[in-house]
Amino acid sequence: MLVGMTRPDDHPQQPPSRRIAADLRKQIEQGQLAHGERLPSERVLAEQYGTARNTAREAIRLLAEQGLVTSQQGRGSFVRSPERLFRFGSDRYSLKNRATGLTPFRLEAKKQGKEPRIDVPSIAREVPPTDVAERLKVPADEPSVVHRENHYFADDEPVQIVSTYLRWEEAQGTRLMERKSGANGIYGRLEELGHRMTDIRDEISARMPTPEEARILHLLPGVPVLEVLHTSLDQDGEPFEVSRYVHRADRTGLLYELPVEQEEADQDAQ
Amino acid sequence: MLVGMTRPDDHPQQPPSRRIAADLRKQIEQGQLAHGERLPSERVLAEQYGTARNTAREAIRLLAEQGLVTSQQGRGSFVRSPERLFRFGSDRYSLKNRATGLTPFRLEAKKQGKEPRIDVPSIAREVPPTDVAERLKVPADEPSVVHRENHYFADDEPVQIVSTYLRWEEAQGTRLMERKSGANGIYGRLEELGHRMTDIRDEISARMPTPEEARILHLLPGVPVLEVLHTSLDQDGEPFEVSRYVHRADRTGLLYELPVEQEEADQDAQ
DNA sequence: GCATACAACTGGCTCAAGCCACTGGCTTGA
DNA sequence: TCAAGCCAGTGGCTTGAGCCAGTTGTATGC
Incomplete structure (x- = not known):
């Protein structure tokens, strides 16, 4: 079992994309995914959760919307580092x-x-x-x-x-x-x-x-x-x-x- | 020609979803779509622009992300009315x-x-x-x-x-x-x-x-x-x-x- | 008259597939 | 030695299909 991966019935009527997003968010908050670190790729996430790539992608988009991660074409998605200048x-x-x-x-x-x-x-x-x-x-x-x-x-x-x-x-x-x-x-x-x-x-x-x-x-x-x-x-x-x-x-x-x-x-x- | 619909080459290398979003934004800013008014449905937009429903949907999502519109299941997407209380x-x-x-x-x-x-x-x-x-x-x-x-x-x-x-x-x-x-x-x-x-x-x-x-x-x-x-x-x-x-x-x-x-x-x- | 049932819409979410652009490491060849 | 080219991997974006859930107006039947 992967770290931070919840059993499906932990979030009863949550759609898969939200569940993946929630898992990733938890991993970020608990420091299993450090600031600046790369998230698993969309294709890997999809396979881990047994969903289509689009669904994993949607999860990452949700986190990006919340300002938690940022994606770079050709490189991957990364945990955003907070900086207040x-x-x-x-x-x-x-x-x-x-x-x-x-x-x-x-x-x-x-x-x-x-x-x-x-x-x-x-x-x-x-x-x-x-x-x-x-x-x-x-x-x-x-x-x-x-x-x-x-x-x-x-x-x-x-x-x-x-x-x-x-x-x-x-x-x-x-x-x-x-x-x-x-x-x-x-x-x-x-x-x-x-x-x-x-x-x-x-x-x-x-x-x-x-x-x-x-x-x-x-x-x-x-x-x-x-x-x-x-x-x-x-x-x-x-x-x-x-x-x-x-x-x-x-x-x-x-x-x-x-x-x-x-x-x-x-x-x-x- | 529909009001506010731009020719594809107005936005040269813009992907279709952004182009639809930009069109809708313009219509909202210019008041062709009033506050509280319903946007065309996803299926209608898709047909108008000759895209898949998902692409029209993506356009609406972009506007929602910008705080410009809000969607309600079963009812439609609506132009958000500004209110500062x-x-x-x-x-x-x-x-x-x-x-x-x-x-x-x-x-x-x-x-x-x-x-x-x-x-x-x-x-x-x-x-x-x-x-x-x-x-x-x-x-x-x-x-x-x-x-x-x-x-x-x-x-x-x-x-x-x-x-x-x-x-x-x-x-x-x-x-x-x-x-x-x-x-x-x-x-x-x-x-x-x-x-x-x-x-x-x-x-x-x-x-x-x-x-x-x-x-x-x-x-x-x-x-x-x-x-x-x-x-x-x-x-x-x-x-x-x-x-x-x-x-x-x-x-x-x-x-x-x-x-x-x-x-x-x-x-x-x- | 009124409640119920239905039908036709709406968005919500997913799938499986494909092509593109970009990155970065590796190989190749001068 | 080093530059050029290649290639595998990444996200960006779209397609077209399907099913679900919520809404609303209309028709039906009591």
Whole structure:
């Protein structure tokens, strides 16, 4: 009897493909199949379980969907090794980092010994998406924003896609329209326009990537993305910049450290 | 010619299943297939594209994996409607909510007109997972914690799984070991033990659910989970509670609002 | 009027076979 | 020595067939 192979009646009305997947999952979790190790080939699995190759294949596909294994044509299927590289902290916007002269991403990359690279595929005046328009307080039915699209890499591995939206009326004719926006990046220019970043608001969600995102980020099946819709508020509490971050979730985490609001007499915040 | 059907040479070396999936995706994005609408059946799609049923089926599976459609045996495949219900704000720990006498989840649910329910499947002394042990500053090789597992529901729909870990030496013999922990929940009891929640630290990641989580949360294929590893720090900066939140990402988002640290002379933070 | 039974659909899952593209180790020959 | 070529093994993708289980509308019979 092979290790980790269950008797058919352990999983009564489980279809064979799920049963094989469950067996393999157990072997991975219990370490009988180590990280990076090769799984039995589809043809071998099929024979071991007395099923068609398609059924064994389906089992491996299920595990790939769960982000547990990954297949390579001509080589085999392998147990995926967990790796969490980037942790974007809530201090990434902190002004104290200004002293370094680096933008938040470059700073984070350097901290972790990675070589950062930033591509700027496009900078264009556009009609904003409705969620961005709402948050930036601009009309959603006219080209009221400048959209800067950035792709971020660490050691040439794509890490995140960032779409930054600024008010067209403010960005027009400034270095905010250029690829190289000058010292301290766009926040430097925005400060010169009278916007000191005072508060931020990050709305976080997770979803599966679009095929387009999967292509740009080199995503394997079973890897979701973290989407952060970020709003910067200035000293007057007015939004002056909205960005949509799309992170690959297998390489990225977020970290928020914050004080807890303490009890007060009658702070009636709706 | 059917709407949205591309000529084969639009996608040169795309395999048929991907081509069908891309066509359907386009039809969904352009609104030719509305939210909730039924897709053509597998057999019909196969005939339209001149492929085997399995190939059409594969196309639909690809879309399901991307979270775009969902299939129901005997009924058909349908365009999934986006719905984001719960938004957990960073003020959910705020002490000012104490006035309501509700725990954060109950408060959030009420705000949104949902009926909250909390199951407590288990409360037990355990050996902590290593990531929890690190953060709670307890030994990882002995039963040094109490693990409270909670399942949260809104209108009987499962929303999140929460595992809370407390120091065994503190929780032992108190209401922290009971299902009903008293006024203001466990935070009320912890405060009596001298821990006033002063800062929090949330580490956020996203991944595909385990089969177990998919079962508890009723997750469809193509829906990731948001995992939040939360640490509460007291007035002395000491951790006194660690919780792992597993949210279904199709119904849940997170919101963090925080002030930006302003520039200072030489705040040499690590 | 109403419950039952049925028929025609739907997706779920499997089979057995085949061809393709890619990998990696081995053999061959210069 | 080393490069080129071969070949066995791998996953990628499709075919066409079959059976099952769940759904829904319709016809039947009480």
